[in-house]
Amino acid sequence: MSTPAFPASVYAARLERASALAAEAGLDAIIVGPGPDLQYLVGVEGDTIERLTALVIGAASAPTVVVPRMELAKVRSTAVGELHLAVADWVDGENPYELVSSAVGEASRVGVSDALPALHVIPLGTRLGLTLELATPVLRESRMIKDATEIGELRRAGEAIDRVHRRVPEWLRAGRTEREVAADIAEAIVAEGHRTVEFVIVGSGPNGADPHHEVSDRVIEDGDVVVVDIGGAVPSGYNSDSTRTYVVGTPDAAAAERIAVLVRAQQAAVDAARPGATASAVDAAARDVLADAGLGEAFLHRTGHGIGVSVHEEPYIAPGNDLVLREGMAFSIEPGIYFAGEWGARIEDIVVVTADGCERLNVAPHELTPVAGA
CATH class of the missing domain: 3.40.350.10 (Creatinase/prolidase N-terminal domain)
Structure with a gap:
C-alpha cells in the first residue's frame, strides 16, 4: 500500500x-x-x-x-x-x-x-x-518547474546527502576496497533520511577517470584521488545527487591545482544560473574556466541534468541547449575532469533557480577533501 x-x-x-x-x-x-x-x-x-x-x-x-x-x-x-x-x-x-x-x-x-x-x-x-x-x-x-512543496523536498534530500558526505572520511581510507566503502555509504544514505539508495559511485585512482564507474574490488591506495557520487530518494520520492572529490593522504600538487580550477569552474556555472540565462550559457560558464586552464579536453560530459522524481530529467545543462531558465527549475551543476589511467574529479551540487539567481541545495565543502592515509 x-x-x-x-x-x-x-x-x-x-x-x-x-x-x-x-x-x-x-x-x-x-x-x-x-x-x-x-x-x-x-x-x-x-x-x-x-x-x-x-x-x-x-x-x-x-x-x-x-x-x-x-x-x-x-x-x-x-x-x-x-x-x-x-x-x-x-x-x-x-x-x-x-x-x-x-x-x-x-x-x-x-x-x-x-x-x-x-x-x-x-x-x-x-x-x-x-x-x-x-x-x-x-x-x-x-x-520542469518545481513548486514550493517540491523544492522543500529537494532541499530535504540535499541536506540528507550532505550529511552523508560529511561522514565519508569515516570510511574512506587506504587498504579498503571501493566496494567496502560503498557499502558503508549506502547504509548511511538510508540512516540519514533516504528511503532508497539510487546509486553509489566510489571511483579511486584510475577508476575515477571513468565518469560512470560504480564500484569495484580495487584496493584504495595512499595518494589516490577518489570521486564519490551518491544519491537516493527521500520518502516523498524526490532525489538527491551530489559529488565530492577526496584524496587519501597527501595530494599530488599538480592534481590539487587542477582540482582547484574545477572548483572555480563549478562556482562559475552556479553564478551563471539565473532566470533568462540559457542552459548552454551555464554549461559554457564552467567549460570556459576549464578551457582557459588547458583542461577543456578533460571535461567529457554536460554540466548538469534536471532532478525531481527522476534522478535525470529536464532541463539538461548542455552545449547547444538554448532552453531559457525559469524560476523553479532544479538541476545539477557537475563539471568534471578526467585523465585516463590516472584519476578523475567531479564537483556536483543541485541548484534551484530563484527570482534573481539560484539556491545551492548542497553545501558540504567543495574543495578537494583529504582523508586519512594508511
Whole structure:
C-alpha cells in the first residue's frame, strides 16, 4: 500500500495543469503509463508490467485510471483514491485497451508518456486507429518547474546527502576496497533520511577517470584521488545527487591545482544560473574556466541534468541547449575532469533557480577533501 507524498490538492493542481498543457499542444488526450510521470501526477509508483496500468487525461474530460483489478487496492491508496478519480479495472481475459479507448473518446491526436513500452503502445494505437505521439513536451513542461512543496523536498534530500558526505572520511581510507566503502555509504544514505539508495559511485585512482564507474574490488591506495557520487530518494520520492572529490593522504600538487580550477569552474556555472540565462550559457560558464586552464579536453560530459522524481530529467545543462531558465527549475551543476589511467574529479551540487539567481541545495565543502592515509 502507498501513502500519498503530498496533499490531494497538489495532485489535483498537477492534473489540471497537464490537461491544460495537453489542450495547448493540440492533443485530445494523453495516456500516462507507470514511471516518473505517473508518480508525479497521482503518486502511483512502480514500473510497467505486461498488465496495462494507464492514466488517461483528456483535454476536455475528467481523468480516468485503467488498472488491473489485482492492483486496484494499491492504486486507490494513492491520490487516485483521495481525488475520487474514475477507475476502470479489468481482469485477465478482458481487453484493457478498449477501456483506454472508451476513456479517450473521439480523438484525432493522442500522446503517450515516454515510459510506456511498445508492448502497450502498439495495441493502443491499433485500438484507437491513430498514430500515437509522444506526450513528452506536455509532461516535461509539467515537471520542469518545481513548486514550493517540491523544492522543500529537494532541499530535504540535499541536506540528507550532505550529511552523508560529511561522514565519508569515516570510511574512506587506504587498504579498503571501493566496494567496502560503498557499502558503508549506502547504509548511511538510508540512516540519514533516504528511503532508497539510487546509486553509489566510489571511483579511486584510475577508476575515477571513468565518469560512470560504480564500484569495484580495487584496493584504495595512499595518494589516490577518489570521486564519490551518491544519491537516493527521500520518502516523498524526490532525489538527491551530489559529488565530492577526496584524496587519501597527501595530494599530488599538480592534481590539487587542477582540482582547484574545477572548483572555480563549478562556482562559475552556479553564478551563471539565473532566470533568462540559457542552459548552454551555464554549461559554457564552467567549460570556459576549464578551457582557459588547458583542461577543456578533460571535461567529457554536460554540466548538469534536471532532478525531481527522476534522478535525470529536464532541463539538461548542455552545449547547444538554448532552453531559457525559469524560476523553479532544479538541476545539477557537475563539471568534471578526467585523465585516463590516472584519476578523475567531479564537483556536483543541485541548484534551484530563484527570482534573481539560484539556491545551492548542497553545501558540504567543495574543495578537494583529504582523508586519512594508511
